[in-house]
Amino acid sequence: MKKSKIPEVTIMRLSSYSRVLNEALDRGEKIISSKGIATLTGVSPDQVRKDLAYFGEFGVRGIGYNIEGLKSNISKIIGTNRNWKVAIAGLGHLGGSLVSYPGFLRRGFIMAGIFDVKNIGDKYGELYVEHIDNFEKIAKEVGFDLGIIVVPREFAQSVADIMVKSGIKAILNFAPVMLDVPENVEIKNIDLSMFLEMLSYYMALKM
Amino acid sequence: MKKSKIPEVTIMRLSSYSRVLNEALDRGEKIISSKGIATLTGVSPDQVRKDLAYFGEFGVRGIGYNIEGLKSNISKIIGTNRNWKVAIAGLGHLGGSLVSYPGFLRRGFIMAGIFDVKNIGDKYGELYVEHIDNFEKIAKEVGFDLGIIVVPREFAQSVADIMVKSGIKAILNFAPVMLDVPENVEIKNIDLSMFLEMLSYYMALKM
DNA sequence: AACTGTGAAACCATTCACAGCA
DNA sequence: TGCTGTGAATGGTTTCACAGTT
Numbered sequence: 199m200k201k202s203k204i205p206e207v208t209i210m211r212l213s214s215y216s217r218v219l220n221e222a223l224d225r226g227e228k229i230i231s232s233k234g235i236a237t238l239t240g241v242s243p244d245q246v247r248k249d250l251a252y253f254g255e256f257g258v259r260g261i262g263y264n265i266e267g268l269k270s271n272i273s274k275i276i277g278t279n280r281n282w283k284v285a286i287a288g289l290g291h292l293g294g295s296l297v298s299y300p301g302f303l304r305r306g307f308i309m310a311g312i313f314d315v316k317n318i319g320d321k322y323g324e325l326y327v328e329h330i331d332n333f334e335k336i337a338k339e340v341g342f343d344l345g346i347i348v349v350p351r352e353f354a355q356s357v358a359d360i361m362v363k364s365g366i367k368a369i370l371n372f373a374p375v376m377l378d379v380p381e382n383v384e385i386k387n388i389d390l391s392m393f394l395e396m397l398s399y400y401m402a403l404k405m
Numbered sequence: 406m407k408k409s410k411i412p413e414v415t416i417m418r419l420s421s422y423s424r425v426l427n428e429a430l431d432r433g434e435k436i437i438s439s440k441g442i443a444t445l446t447g448v449s450p451d452q453v454r455k456d457l458a459y460f461g462e463f464g465v466r467g468i469g470y471n472i473e474g475l476k477s478n479i480s481k482i483i484g485t486n487r488n489w490k491v492a493i494a495g496l497g498h499l500g501g502s503l504v505s506y507p508g509f510l511r512r513g514f515i516m517a518g519i520f521d522v523k524n525i526g527d528k529y530g531e532l533y534v535e536h537i538d539n540f541e542k543i544a545k546e547v548g549f550d551l552g553i554i555v556v557p558r559e560f561a562q563s564v565a566d567i568m569v570k571s572g573i574k575a576i577l578n579f580a581p582v583m584l585d586v587p588e589n590v591e592i593k594n595i596d597l598s599m600f601l602e603m604l605s606y607y608m609a610l611k612m
Numbered sequence: 613a614a615c616t617g618t619g620a621a622a623c624c625a626t627t628c629a630c631a632g633c634a
Numbered sequence: 635t636g637c638t639g640t641g642a643a644t645g646g647t648t649t650c651a652c653a654g655t656t
Contacts (some may be wrong), residue, residue: 259655278611291502368604402484
């Protein structure tokens with residue numbers, strides 16, 4: 199498993215391979231081919247094999263991949279063989295919905311802290327909304343791995359600063375701003391309207 | 406404006422350039438350089454110029470770009486110089502939050518229909534939840550441009566079929582499945598847990 | 613026969629370097 | 635001088651083609 203010559207898209211695809219492997223297991227299947235994975239995820243079989251080849255030889259020539267085995271290998275690679283503790287900041291509509299997003303828990307991401315500047319004490323599942331000013335203190339107790347920022351744009355940077363100061367090593371940012379974080383903190387920005395605008399572009403093309 | 410030699414990432418970046426141009430306008434600025442756009446969006450100045458060069462010559466050598474003008478050019482390109490009518494299917498946590506996602510309306514995407522199989526008649530803003538079985542009929546009246554699918558995985562394909570049959574030309578799909586739609590329908594899949602897993606990969610690397 | 617793993621080729625995107633212009 | 639626009643160079647990703655294995 200090499201350092202970092204691996205394309206980011208490969209990691210994203212591994213995540214989706216992992217998802218379809220789970221589904222195949224649920225259907226009671228044992229073996230799957232690169233072609234099988236490919237049709238279920240919408241990529242080419244070559245791509246599937248190349249992606250996996252970055253990390254090792256998981257298949258058997260002439261046969262395919264053992265689903266259980268491949269699944270556990272991919273889990274090890276993308277780090278979902280353990281649980282990660284997630285802290286979320288911002289409990290507006292989107293933030294509130296992410297707290298209980300079933301896909302997160304199912305894949306090992308445990309909501310461990312929810313923060314805002316208002317509605318302190320409100321209950322979401324097992325969790326109570328805490329004031330963002332207590333983030334660092336609570337982080338010390340709980341040990342968050344990963345932060346999700348869903349606050350309005352103008353507060354996003356200061357929330358990021360608090361998260362970084364509290365030792366969080368990766369941030370998923372839904373606020374439409376570039377955040378300034380140290381090199382060693384991974385950050386991934388998601389701007390939902392960007393996706394709609396991409397579709398808009400293709401629609402406009404056809405008119 | 407050429408046909409389709411343009412990278413998808415370029416379109417995504419145009420969308421974010423557009424966002425920072427609006428912000429600069431709000432701050433009362435008139436002129437911006439590729440370097441200015443670059444620092445605000447986290448790409449290289451060369452990249453900015455290359456992206457814009459796909460579509461025309463919008464700048465003035467030695468000076469930079471007129472913000473107002475560039476903004477309106479980008480709007481034309483990505484189709485946000487008009488409004489698009491959006492239909493959303495699935496009013497679970499995530500779906501419900503998207504109905505009122507401020508970023509959508511701000512950028513010309515108008516929620517025009519919301520559908521589910523339960524809680525019919527519930528009110529979200531100005532809209533009432535309609536049964537998905539009435540989608541085609543309502544689509545005829547309203548004329549949806551774009552569909553958002555936020556239903557559980559197992560129902561996503563049939564919802565997509567309904568949308569396609571009703572003349573929708575682009576779909577944003579949050580369900581973690583590859584949907585089968587005709588060539589001429591644009592589809593963009595977003596699997597939120599994929600983003601977390603990407604971060605998980607980088608965290609796991611460092612341990 | 614069916615399928616993986618992998619170099620080599622093809623393709624695509626980004627960065628460089630500089631000419632052209634205000 | 636400062637900045638855009640762009641061909642050329644570089645770097646990266648995907649596809650091809652086939653050797654290797656069961």
